[in-house]
Amino acid sequence: MKIQNGCSVRFWTDLWHPKGRLIDLAGEIGTQKLGIGRSARICDVFVDGEWRFRRCRDHFLQDLVHDIRELPLILTANVSDGVLWRDGDDTYSSRFNSKNTWGNIRKKKDQVMWSRLIWFQQGVPRFAFITWLAVRDRLSTGHRTAQWGQAQYCLYCGEPDETRDHLFFACPYTFTLWLKVAGNLFGKDPDPDWDTTITRLLTGHYDRLTFILLRLVLQVTIYYIWRERNERLHNNVSKPVEHIARLVDKTIRNRIMSTRYYLRPRLQGLMQRWFGAHDT
Ligand SMILES: [Zn+2]
Structure with missing residues (x-):
């Protein structure tokens, strides 16, 4: 998960968990079960230092929520939301770079001899x-x-x-x-x-x-x-x-x-x- 300067990722669905993108992990149904709208912003879900998730019985989602609560999140007031592009394994940038993005999404293999x-x-x-x-x-x-x-x-x-x-x-x-x-x-x-x-x-x-x-x-x-x-x-x-x-x-x-x-x-x-x- 990457959150900087308040809500640097604007929408809930843009949040990154160490295991992947939350929307991909939880899916549409999981997101609904947690009581979060598709276009919910971070500041809609994280209020007064607390994550506002709906309780659910799904063990997978419970583990996910547990992980999310474990990750430190510092919100800075008066900083507007924005989306960051994932640049490398653990680096983010406000600018889109097609080379880095391709490097992130492609399957990496060893360089072949030939x-x-x-x-x-x-x-x-x-x-x-x-x-x-x-x-x-x-x-x-x-x-x-x-x-x-x-x-x-x-x-x-x-x-x-x-x-x-x-x-x-x-x-x-x-x-x-x-x-x-x-x-x-x-x-x-x-x-x-x-x-x-x-x-x-x-x-x-x-x-x-x-x-x-x-x-x-x-x-x-x-x-x-x-x-x-x-x-x-x-x-x-x-x-x-x-x-x-x-x-x-x-x-x-x-x-x-x-x-x-x-x-x-x-x-x-x-x-x-x-x-x-x-x-x-
Ligand atoms: Zn021949």
């Missing part, structure tokens, strides 16, 4: 999003849509089971593409296995520029493989692998240019590193 492969400063949201889906194996591959009775196969090579791991990059077509675009960024040939690729990205030792390019090339390649796959599925048109490789290369060069790397000491040499990765 998050730095998805979100980084030089990344592009539309490539990051498809990669995020791929890492979580949530792209609607044939393997997944087959659960709803749809026929499926790899649209690149005809393999009967189109899984995430097949598309990235066990399929002969996509692995050929991956070899072309990844160049020497890994320090050795890329691997067709998905788990090996992700592990290598997360545990390998790469200089800063190489690691930026590795993440970029992973994301852009996944994006174009998925887009080409959908083109083949819906429009019956297919591009040769060299065409997709040129698209990936062009997209990455454009992204490198848009970072204005040449003006930024930490990114100096980014374009040269990209060209250097593909000198054969």
Whole structure:
């Protein structure tokens, strides 16, 4: 419960108990049983230093009332009521902050190891999003849509089971593409296995520029493989692998240019590193 400066939370329903919001704990019926109106203000319920609750037999509500009476409440006269926004675990503010509010209501989980492969400063949201889906194996591959009775196969090579791991990059077509675009960024040939690729990205030792390019090339390649796959599925048109490789290369060069790397000491040499990765 948070009450400051008299009635800093205006309505009874805005009161916070250590276990949660009172209206959520007691519910509409509990609130009625305690004799409190939906829009009752604190000063309607807390009068002359006493909480005015109606007696009730409900043990849960009795415990709740007991807890409420235990909490110290100091009312300051001549201070008007107001609502405070919960800012953190135990901090409140009169200003609404969407970031803090989202932080309060969302389910918090440990940061996953692979998050730095998805979100980084030089990344592009539309490539990051498809990669995020791929890492979580949530792209609607044939393997997944087959659960709803749809026929499926790899649209690149005809393999009967189109899984995430097949598309990235066990399929002969996509692995050929991956070899072309990844160049020497890994320090050795890329691997067709998905788990090996992700592990290598997360545990390998790469200089800063190489690691930026590795993440970029992973994301852009996944994006174009998925887009080409959908083109083949819906429009019956297919591009040769060299065409997709040129698209990936062009997209990455454009992204490198848009970072204005040449003006930024930490990114100096980014374009040269990209060209250097593909000198054969
Ligand atoms: Zn295939």
